[in-house]
Amino acid sequence: MDDLEFLRSGISLEGVESDDFLDGSGVEPSEDLINLVIWELRDEWKLAFLVFKWGRKWRCCDEKSWRLMVWVLGNHKKFSNAWCLIKDLYRESSMDTQLPMFVLIDRYAAANEPAEAIRAFQLMERFKLSPDQKALYTLLDTLCKHGNVEEAEEFMFLNAKLFPLETEGFNIILSGWCNVYTDITEAKRIWKEMDKCRVIPNEDSYTHMISCFSKVNNLFESLRLYDEMKKKGWKPNIRVYNSLVYVLAHENCHEEAFKMLDKMREMGLIPDSSTYNYIIRPLCKAGKLEDARSILSKMLGENINPNIDTYHAFLEGKGVCFEESLELLERMVKSGNGPNSDTFLILLGKFLQSNEAEIALEIWVKMKEYKVSPDSAHFMVMVEGLVKHGLTFKAKELRDEMLSIGIKEDPKLTKLFKNMSLEDEVKEIKKQRHVKRESRGAGLHHGKKLFRGKRSKT
Incomplete structure (x- = not known):
């Protein structure tokens, strides 16, 4: 048994006894060990906190340990404890408190508490930290990443006198509306605000907008902004070309999509598996499997290997039967691309939706053969699907199996039963x-x- 397993097995929740156990364990604390144990105990914050305090006692907590412990506490919404840690760090250590503060801000945003995240940012001055433009952008990016785009935008405009409005700040908000929410109405509004504030869009600004228009299948606006971008002197990057290939393929403009691949090469950009997937996926969805296989052959001819998304596109394809699905699973194994839990979610959902519950049950058996452990999402799809198809006895069996392995029941399933x-x-x-x-x-x-x-x- 290694040090990690020994410590984990011997720690109890009773503070004094656990502290005595750690001191008398014979295990020599080190920065690496403390960090490793905290990470392994991240789902059990009390135990992780105990190990952290033990590490502090022996002066084995580095900056990573402090950040990691703040992250664990924030994950469990133990924000009072996290604040105490930051205060201790400020008072007792020469280490920088800025990064732990941003970890705390990130956890507030992840817990859907944007107001507290902003308040933490404003309190940074109490720890002799002067939030600059870079710190502001970190806050805005954190808020947007966790879906608090509206709050990030409001804070940016309210503090325009303290932090001048710049392209980078607008791009963070634009990315939130374009990539987190795909809300083209809000994205267009921000684009107009940039013009009102005399802030000039750059390559990233155009990339976000073209990506958003392509996702809503607006071919005209995607191409218009692409042309405008080039006229303004900005060089389109691979994300822009991938977005254009995506929207062209979705609008059945396959010849134009291939021409876009040629333009990419002319610009010195190499199409990757994601680029080809954007062409393959809509073909599979439409049941044009021969055309999709032809694209795959061309892709392989250019020494571009398919990735797991390529195989998923075929598995989701219209008209792909059970036997073909099994063949694809074998190919995935041989190519080192799975299958993973998402693969089986796709298959289970597909066959249940097409009223083939018996095949879904066979896929369930296959999943375990491929050593993919079912999680709550798999059980949810299966149990709901089986009930819908009148196989209530089997649904109850799977529900019992789910509960027996410690997976908490989704409220929807509780209500269903x-x-x-x-x-x-x-x-x-x-x-x-x-x-x-x-x-x-x-x-x-x-x-x-x-x-x-x-x-x-x-």
């Missing part, structure tokens, strides 16, 4: 009433016969 129990109860009550009526009816009928029989004798 509660409704099923009520339906079964109603059916049972109706059945019992029906049986009672029949027995009552039989008794009355028998009595009448006896009565009539007696009357006939007199």
Whole structure:
């Protein structure tokens, strides 16, 4: 047993005893060991915190340890503890508190508490940190990354006097609306705001906008901005060309998509597997599997290897049967591209939606053969699908299996089985009433016969 396993097995939740155990364990604390154990215990914050305090006691906590512990506490929404750590770091150490502060800000944003994230940014001055333009952009990027784009935008405009409005700040907000939400209306509004504020768009600005227009299949605006970008002297990058290939392929402009590949090469950019996937995926979706295979052959001819998304495109393809799916799974293994949990989510969902529940059950068995462990998403898809197809007994079996391996039940499933129990109860009550009526009816009928029989004798 290594040091990590030994420490994990011996630590209890009782502070004093655990501290004594750690001191008497014979394990020599080091910065690397403390960081490793905290990471391994990241789902058990109390134990991780105990190890961190042990590391502090022996002066084995480096900057990474502090950041990691703040991250673990933030993950578990133990923000008061995280603040105490940052205060301790500021008072007792010569280490920089800025990075742990940004870790705390990130965890607030991840917990959907943007106001607290902004407040933490504003409190940085108390720790003798002077938030500059770079720090602002880190805050804005963190907020946007976790979906708090509106709050990030509002903060940027409210603080325009302290932090001048610049292209980089607008690009962060633009990226939020374009890449986190794909909200073209908001993206266009920000584009106009840039013009009002006399902030000049750069290569990144055009890249975000073209990406967003392509995602909503607006071919005209994608090409218009592409032309405008070149006229303004900005060189389109591979993201721009990939976006154009995507929208052209989705609009069935396959010849133009291939011409765009040629333009990429002229610009010194090499198409990659993602570029070809943008052409292959819509063909598979439309059931044009021969055309998709032709593109795959061309891709291989250019020494571009398919990635897992390429195989997923074929697995999702219209008309790909069970046997072809199994063949693709084998190819994935040989090429070193999975299959992974997403692969089986695709297959389970596909066959359940096409009313092939029996095949979905075979895929479920295959998943375990490929050593992919089902998670809550797999159980959710299967149980819901089986209930929908009337295979309630098998659905209950899978639900029991899910609970037995420690996966928490989704509230949707709880409600589903509660409704099923009520339906079964109603059916049972109706059945019992029906049986009672029949027995009552039989008794009355028998009595009448006896009565009539007696009357006939007199």
